[in-house]
Amino acid sequence: MxxxxxxxxxxxxxxxxxxxxxxxxxxxxxxxxxxxxxxxxxxxxxxxxxxxxxxxxxxxxxxxxxxxxxxxxxxxxxxxxxxxxxxxxxxxxxxxxxxxxxxxxxxxxNTRSVAELIIGLCVMLIRKIADKNSAAHRGEWLKDAKGSFELRGKTLGIIGYGNIGSQVSNMAEALGLNVVYYDIATKLPHGNAKQIRDLKELLKRSHIVTLHVPSDATTRNMIDTEAIRAMRRGAILINHSRGDVVDLTAVKKALKTGKLSGAAIDVFPEEPENNGDVFECPLQGMSNVILTPHIGGSTxxxxxxxxxxxxxxxxxxxxxxxxxxxxxxPPVSLPPQASTHRILHIHQNIPGVLGEINSRLSKRGINIVGQYLNTNPDIGYVILDVESRISKEAFEILKGIKGTIRARLVY
Structure with missing residues (x-):
């Protein structure tokens, strides 16, 4: 078109x-x-x-x-x-x-980019690659299988089974992981994944927990001291969702005691504005922790x-x-009509606006060729296609309707 x-x-x-x-x-x-x-x-x-x-x-x-x-x-x-x-x-x-x-x-x-990185982090953390990499850079040869595991047969717990969480689920199963997920809504599982209704039950069962939730009142600090207490000893935590859903101080304590064996954090409660700015985080310098600068979708x-x-x-x-x-x-879509001009009208969601629009245009003999209205709790949105010869008059009429927020003559 x-x-x-x-x-x-x-x-x-x-x-x-x-x-x-x-x-x-x-x-x-x-x-x-x-x-x-x-x-x-x-x-x-x-x-x-x-x-x-x-x-x-x-x-x-x-x-x-x-x-x-x-x-x-x-x-x-x-x-x-x-x-x-x-x-x-x-x-x-x-x-x-x-x-x-x-x-x-x-x-x-950026769903695919984030999902791929999550899977990569699962491999890196369960094999303790962060520690071995740091040792090699220091000139130390740290060849040791202790504490390193395969992903196959382990359980991945996904918190938030939306676009990213469900794609992580698909990729994880291909590697032999058992997948369980928690979401406040009922979500159709992909593959053999199983929805768990109780968050603490998911935390208890999972070797690796990855978060893919928005930031709101229900998710803020959802992984805190109490939640970590419910996790299995030696579990791994990954947060590439929002910076305020994990209590990093609680994560630090859990890493020190061995309750958590590793973590990957990409989002933080406070982040530098620009590249090169000073960055501080409680998890800096800790063993088997991968910190990245909010790059989950940065490909x-x-x-x-x-x-x-x-x-x-x-x-x-x-x-x-x-x-x-x-x-x-509000979502509105109206196909273009031939030989018409299009007017957009956004107004307060109060009774009678559409009736007044139609009444005023009708009194002036203005023919509406196409019309679509949708509302949300605050505003209403109308697309009108009118005969081109009278579009300017119609536009002026619409601007004078009570409750008008804005009107725009598109073409």
Whole structure:
């Protein structure tokens, strides 16, 4: 499907990309006709972003940049935000919803990269490769089988059986691991994996525990002293999900006593803003611990896939108003109608808005060729296709509807 000629010239749509977003995103924007793309290398502070956001229609970020209510207040032309990563915790979604700013991300694009790394870490930790590697670099020959095991026949416990967790499950079974998983929702198992309803039971049975959960009130510090106490002695812990779901001080104590025999941590409660900044963690210098700088999804393939995925969603929103995949604007998709102009209307979710839209347009003799409405608890979103000869009049009518947050004439 070719992109239409938008009412607002694409050459004037200003796009700001931060944090070294993939070149694939820039190429995709260019292919879609959006050439005014500015790129900044790293994350920026709130004060810097407040200055930079003025006049910007589309903002692209990764996980470091915080899009706060203050930033959104300063965003005078912002239509959409692309989070070129898995999560959207760094965006004030409530404030974005109130302003009718669509927020998109790429929840699945780096799944394979993370899953492969988890399997690699399982091998490295159960064979104590971290210790042997460090010894070799020091000039010590540490050839010893004690405490090193095969994965085959061991039990892998997966906490969070979503896209990443389920792919880890598939790969683990191929290596001969027994897989059990815990999730708050009932999830269809892959292969021979078994869902366990009690988290402590999973911890008790697992030789290796890997976490793949979001950060929220239910997961914060879910692996603490009490949870570790439930784990089998000599177990291995892997956290490549969110930095606040594991109590690192409790992990340190467990490593010292031998309750845990190893750990791999990629995400931390506090992380440096930029490469080269000082990094501190309670687990530094500990035996059989692999610490990595939030690189679970950092492969060239994943970053390219994320760039294509998020950019594609942003272009569809700009060109057609398609909001599928947005965390703020209700999902709406309407195929283009021939010989029509398209208007988008975002409004407060209050009774009677759609009726008023139809009534006002009908009184002016404006024919609606296509229409689709969807709502969430806060806002409603309507796509309307009207006859082209009266689209400007219809647009002005829609801007005057009570509860209107924003209206946009797309093409």
């Amino acid at each position: 070719s992109s239409p000629n938008t009412s607002y010239p694409k050459s004037k749509i200003k796009i700001l990309l931060l944090e070294n977003i993939s070149d694939a995103a820039v190429r995709e924007f260019g292919a879609g006709g959006y050439m005014q793309v500015e790129r900044l290398g790293g994350a920026v502070s709130e004060a810097e972003l407040i200055k930079a956001i003025k006049g910007v229609h589309v903002l692209g970020i990764r996980s470091k940049t915080q899009v706060t209510r203050n930033v959104l207040d300063a965003a005078d032309k912002l239509l959409a935000i692309g989070a070129f990563c898995i999560g959207v915790n760094q965006v004030d979604l409530k404030a974005a919803t109130e302003r009718g700013v669509a927020v998109f991300n790429a929840p699945h694009a 060239e393939e994943a970053q390219s896939n994320i760039g294509l995925d998020v950019t594609s969603k942003l272009i569809k929103y700009l060109d057609y108003g398609t909001s599928e995949g947005s965390h703020t604007v």
